Amino acid sequence: MNGLWKAAIATTALIAVALTGCASGGSDDTADDVRELVVGAADPVPDLTPGRQSNVYGLMMSVFSPLTFIDVEGELEYVAAESVESDDKVTWTITLRPDWTFHDGTPVTAQDYVDSWNAVALGTNAFANSGQLASIVGYTDLNPAEGEPTTDEMSGLQVVDDHVFTVTLTHADSQFPVQLSQAQTAFYPMPQSAFDDLAAYGKKPIGNGPLALTTEWVEGEPLVAERFDDYKGTESTVDKITWVPYSDRLTAYTDALAGNLDLSAVPATRALQVSSDFDEENIYSFSAPGMNFLGIPYWDDRFSDIRVRQAISMAIDRDAINEAIYGGLNKPATAWTPAVMPGNPDGVCGKYCEYDPDAAAALLQEAGGFDGELTIHFPGGAGHEDLFNAIANSLRQNLGIEAVARPSVGWAEFGEARNTQTLDGPFFSRWGALYPSQQSTLRAMFSSAPVCKNCGGALSPDVDAALTQADLTGGEDGTAYGQVQKILAQNFPIVPLFDESYNYVTSDRIEKLTASGVGEPILTEIVLTDD
């Protein structure tokens, strides 16, 4: 019997040793002299070419510098460009700052920009971000509807000299300088060495930004970038950043809680808990140019009466849902684009975006009520369950409609059903703008050639005309787009829900985190505690 107990104790001891014995070899990454940060990142798409990446914006904005930059106030600044000018808003002249170099030492020239944009736009390259260049003349030649492209250069791009080139657009667009800003990575320049082997370039892109990558992308391994000494723009406040990829955002958050990360995004499932997990000064909530909506199946007659759509909107208690699900971090929508957009017509939705269950029920009654069950569709597994269940509850309680929320298996199923108009009820709809202009959201969702098919509800020719007018007359202040939203308010095609926020937690090493105009923190401007 004693032998047995010894065996049991020995096993336990063995495990305990394995657990604690190695603990001494733990983290030692807090060197005093190097100003270094370790941040959590999404698992990157396995190609970091700026024309292809879609989820490592923080890294992109550190390794590359955009032509223009929109700050948190919505003001436009010039970074790699000295100026972006046009007389007619069709042909734009971009003048680069002189003496800028890529991390490999070669000068950044107008030719590099033109070559890079052509490579991103070329249909046969199949780069994910190529759509950002779609309004340049010649884009369609590189992306023909049938067959192979006959050219690999967009005719709308002309090099004037080493530092000047012109861009001709298919139609007048006042927002072009805004489109060149930080998150539209398709507009980033690549050095000539990239074009020899784009696949190799994508593993370790050479940029023109304040930090230069020192490691190559390897599946599941951290990426490291260090200060680029010859950078001509605003110097980085940190010397070195390590991006640790996490396939689950919750794990990154937990790792930040354990003190292993200096910066991590807060996953939606922790929005309510974050204030008890972290000190207040280590939590940051940035307004983002993203917004979600309740899409309306305009192919279903039951929703054709505007009063039905307005009643649904008024029956949703956005404030209560915001508190209960997002910990108050998001913002109830009052317009069809997020409030962070320059010149946003806040409140244009009026009383129809305010919670009023009695008025909602009366309005629905007036419209003749609602027949049958109402199923709200949303993509499953993306953290939207609570939101759409809450909305279904509101509609049941306040309007007496038999409403249920139904998740799809994943994006693929949901996307196809929406594109083919087979959804039989209201649905998840969202646009995350990559440049802070109302134009982005309005164009992507409500124009007659939307990027997001069927997202914005029935199309109205008025919207198209008003959008074109605003593109022509508008300025960077964005007020011209208010007119488009007035038309949306009159037609009420879909129900605005929430302006999104991007939320972050930091370690005590970070004194201050500043946001840019797209809701992402500016990593190279982080103020460290020991400053």
Place this chain on the structure above:
Amino acid sequence: MWRFLARRLLELVVVFIGVTFVIYCAVFLLPGDPIEALGGDRPLPESVQQQLREQYGLDQPIWQQYVNYLGGLFQGDLGTTFTGQSVSEQMANRWPTTITLALTAWVLTVLISVVLGLVAGLRQGSAIDRSVLLGTIIAESVPVFVMGITAQYVFGIMLKWTPIAGIGDGWPRAFILPALIIAIYGLAGVSRLMRGSVIDTMQSDFVRTLRAKGLARRSIVGLHVTRNAAAPVVNVLAIQLGSLLGGTVVIEAIFNINGVGQLLYKAIQDQEGTLVVGVATTLVLIFLITNVVVDVISSLLDPRIRND
């Protein structure tokens, strides 16, 4: 013996072709279009989608796609993902991690459940016996992600004994906690089996003889009972090694371990057909091969099995 082995290997080939075809069809019959879904809520331009479909042969009928896939397979080419990564490279990067994790979990299952089973079996009906049963069943009924996240908080954040995410700290530090959690889910079954086996063995004739000979209880248990009682348990444990490899999906996600489980999960989510088929087929193969090996080992241990 050789005929036995040849037959099992032939079965392997048949199962292999059947499994790849069924999985291939299953993935491609899933609702929705994987290329459309690549961009999530920011859809890719039409021309880009068209190009990708052509590139990956998605515009061809499914039988043609499967034939192409098999053709590549016989040339040792497992295909590429929709983002252009080689499937074989992906698996080569991740199998070592998952195998390390599964083996660690397996060794923990063996150690803990054999000890628990012995203790419970030797003290049949005692408080210890009952608490072993109750404890293992309670542990097994906790959902795996609850157990995982709680363990992260307790051992990673409060006690700071183990890392929470990734395998940067290497073996064993980074593997011990996830492996322990995986192991817990095998404890109830295996320790019960061991307990039963111990009770049977303790009542068998040869043990009575040994006792009659006046051999010390310590030697009886340590030398004779443990070895004999372990025989049936070995079978189960070996089969469990196969299922452990497939059972790491949730744990790998919670602990951010870049293993095959996570690869498979993401591949199914993104409808990456070639990747799903590649990973799933390797899993099935490992399971089948483990079974063959178990059969061979059992037949070596117990000549009676060989006689068929």
